[in-house]
Structures are given as structure tokens and as C-alpha cells.
Amino acid sequence: MTAANEAKAILQRLGVAEAAWGGVMPTRSPIDGSSAGTLVATADLDAVVARSARAFHAWKRVPAPRRGELVRLLGEELRASKDDLARLVTLEAGKIVSEGLGEVQEMIDVCDFAVGLSRQLYGLTLPSERPGHHMRETWQPLGPVLVISAFNFPVAVWAWNASLALVCGDPVIWKPSEKTPLTALATQAVLDRALARFGDAPEGLSQVVIGGHDTGQTLAADVRIPLVSATGSTRMGRAVAQTVAARLGRSLLELGGNNAMIVAPSADLDMAVRAVAFSAVGTCGQRCTSLRRLLVHDSIADGLIERLAKAYATQPVGDPREDGVLVGPLIDEASAQGFETALRQAVEQGGEIVVGGDRVDRDGCYVRPAIVRMPAQTAVVEHETFAPILYVMTWSDFDEAVAMQNAVPQGLSSCVFTDSVREAEAFLSAWGSDCGIANVNIGPSGAEIGGAFGGEKDTGGGRESGSDAWKAYMRRQTQTVNFSSDLPLAQGVKFDV
């Protein structure tokens, strides 16, 4: 069956109205290029934002644990639709089956996290310097949140944002990537079931907006949306951030990564080889956290590269629906061209292709993941190419390796493979990795939802998902209450009238 026909059957089963995908924007499966339908770009953005603002008026009055109940129901509905939604992720984004399932599992996990959080939106009490006064810090709902998501995690990233936003009292407007709108419509249908069971949620609490760059920019410019959470390329994030900053709004950015693994001489190489394979080749190199740079001690480089080349040569590339396939397609032709261009530039800049780098001859955009040995971190290495290219560089001194890890514009994820406590702790120290995520003896991708997810520099600085990322979705208020019958001023100021 074509990927498109399978997708249509799932959309029908999940209750997505056919009218929603009967318009003008074609959607194509990267698996075989078949088209599952055409979408209509949302025309009346003003009405969408107005609906969201009205929903906020009601939703902020609902007690947080009750808001958590909606997210609990969403988690239940996601469990019930897990297989269908995961399959749709496979069909639309080209992920292998276990990664599609893993993505929906991330949604379920973050719902569980958010439900607990709905009873733990803790503030502070502070000692006042004035007698008979109380000071508190309280977290209040913020307002409509715009979520701009990328094709590579078409549904999980929405869930990281939406589950927190909803318990924090904020309605959500979702502009999915124009490459993966069907999974968004399907997720909205799943949420609609949770909303129906919940009963009295305001209309417009969660809306999906279909459109491209202009749609994102129009919404980002809207003062009624206090927070814009955007995931995607650094170029897109810079444009969105400037629009949001111009109206002094808040943005939460999760942008490009250029993630490295340092391999020290004491490393367990069996583990390192498996970690490289999953993080560099998994999702066809299309995770923000994909491994892109391998920094190996020069004494072990030749042996490690040989083992990796062997492992790469046996990785089955093909239809991600088939058993045993570990590498599916790139998302589209532009992406395949980006892969080829980067490899050409790498060779021009002194690189040597060790394995892979060619197209696979079949419908869809299939390539063989590449390993390229580079003389140094040249311009192409500093750039994030969203495709399975692993650049290998060598070092002789650990401090030099850390400096290389940090010497790129992006700062998302990083890791070291070592059995030395000194090296591991130095990597995690103030003068170690400069990334938002730093791991020891684990690859850079596949983070759990419980931690704060995001990174520094060109990655944008935002944190999503676990830990205290929820605070970005709320308004901090410092409150002072005078329960005395005096009016003392702070700082000892006298002002008697």
C-alpha cells in the first residue's frame, strides 16, 4: 500500500474530517513520494488569536489541578491511539516504527509529568523587612502560547509545550511544520476526544493553524500572544525572535545543534560504536540532537573509524515500515540536496569520505549515511546540515578536545566517552562542555522528558519539557500584603503627609 493511502486510513480512523485535508497545500510522504491530500492554509488568523484570547479568559480561572485533569485525559487518549499516531509519524516524517512509537511515548510521558506538575506550581514566601507584612512570589497563567514545531519531532515537541502550557493555564495555537501537518491534525483529533470527556473546557483552548513561514510570522507579531515557542532551524528562530522581541514578547527557542562526542583512550569502544550508530544514523540524522562531530583521541582513531565504517556498511536503508530497517528517508529532495552539497564542500575543504554519501536508487529521498574524516573543523563542520553526515576529527590533549567541542556556533547537546573520572568531571565542569545537555558514556540524542531540554548560543537558549521549564509558560508576580495598621515604607524612607 502507498504511504499516502495508509495515512488516509489512519486519519479516518482517528476521526480527522476529510474536509481538513481537501484543500490546496500538497502533503507528501517521504517514504515513496505519494500524496495523502492537500491542505488549506488557515485564512483568518485574527479569528484564531481572538478565540485563543477568549479561551484564556476562562481557562485561567480553572484551578490548576483541574486543568491537569484535561492533560491526564490527553495522556489516556494518546495511550489508546498510540499505534495509529506513531504509524502516522512514520508515514509522514519517515521515522522507523520504533522511533515513531518512541515519539508518542514521549508525549505520554510528558503528559504524566505535567499532571503531577499541576499540583506543584510552587511559588515562594519571602521575609518582608517591614513589620506586619507578607511577601509572596506567585506564578500566574500567561496567555495564549504559539507553538511552532519542526517536521523531525512532529508531535512530541508540541506535547512538551502544550501539556505544560495547558496546566499553566494557557491556551495553545499550534503551527506545525508544513511538511508534517497530518500528524498535527491527528493529534488535535486525539485532544478533542480528551476535551469531550473533560466536559467544560472553553472553545479554542487548542487550535491547529496550517500555513508556512508567513503564517508563523503573522502570529509571532501578534501582541495577544505573550509567548512564542519555536523549534527548527537557527535561521527560522532568528527571524521569529526578532519579530517577537520587536513587540517585547517572550520567545522560547530550540534551534540548531552541532552535537559532538569526545572519545578518550580509556573509553569502552563497544559502547561508543553503538552510541555513534544510534545518534548519528538514527532518524536519518534528522534530530536536533543527532551526533554530527566525532572527536577521537588520535591513538584510537583509525581503529574506531574502521569499526564504524563496518557498522555503517551493514545498516539497512529503506522503507521505515519494514522490519529490520534502521534508516528511513530524508524528509524531502531539498534535504537530500543539502546532504550532497555538504559532502562536496567537505571534500573541497580537505575531507575524505570513509563510507556512505551516495543516494539509494528508489522512490523517496534515501541516502547512505556518511562518515567523513576532516583535517580540522572547517566551515562545513561548523554548519548544521540536517542529514546523516558524521565528521571525524582527532585530538591529542583532553583540553584541546573540549575546546573543539565548544568551538562551533551551536550549543545543544554533547557527550564524552571515557572511563576517567577526571575527564568526565572536567567535561561536566564550568570549563567543560558549553551545551545545554552534557552526557557521560551516553550519546547526545534520545533525552528523557524529565530534564530541561534546550541549549545555548545559536541553539537559542530556551528550555522545554522537564525540570522547571514550566516557568516560561507563566507570569511571575511578587506580592506584598500589609496586615498591620501602619504604612511603613521600605528602605526606611520617611514621607509623612
Ligand code: UN1
Ligand atoms: C529534537 O531533535 O528536536 O533527545 C528533539 C532527543 C529527543 C528529542 C529531540 N528526545 O533526541
